[in-house]
Amino acid sequence: MKVYFTASIRGKRLYGENYKKIFEAIQELGYQNVDDLLFRIELGKFYEGSQKDRVNLYRETISKIRNADIVILEVSIPSLSMGYVMEKSLVEGKPVIALYLEGLNSYFAEGIEDERLQVLPYRQDDIKKTLKYATEEARKQIDARFTILFPPRIMVYLDKVCKEKGVPRSVFIRNLIEERMRKRKEK
Secondary structure (H helix, E strand, O other): OEEEEEHHHHHHHHHHHHHHHHHHHHOHHHHHHHEOOOHHHOOOHHOOHHHHHHHHHHHHHHHHHHHEEEEEEOOOHHHHHHHHHHHHHHHHOOOOEEEEEEOOHHHHHOOOOOEEEEEEEEHHHOOOOHHHHHHHHHHHOOOOOOOOOOOHHHHHHHHHHHHOOOOOOOHHHHHHHHHHHHHHHHH
């Protein structure tokens, strides 16, 4: 199973060892890390790139999210970038594990209500145990995918409704199916 793990570059000074332990625990549990940028880049140089570098970083990040089965984030440091990666991952239908060092609650992430999101504390001495539990739960959330083609009039309607409701198309369609399943079960 492929895992996209990342964390705030700004947090490397304080939590770099934890990042490394998480990265290694992912591999020890038999999963494949799809990115190691966090460990290849120096803090100061991360913010020195050109506009083209930033565009490439964004595109690579989105590609890695899409190609991963699970996304794991270390969110002990408040970060808009980690919040964006979390939201983008959830929109893409990926199970997300947001880890924070015990005592440093991630209040914003804890407020997100999504069955695919786990926001969990960890201690330095139990990272592997926490990840083992979390990845087992996340595996249950991996969606089966299929392609469906709609005529343009349905797409126009779907886009309009989803924009009004503020939900992705896949969530809207999934909700319709689940509603139908509930009604059928009631009969």
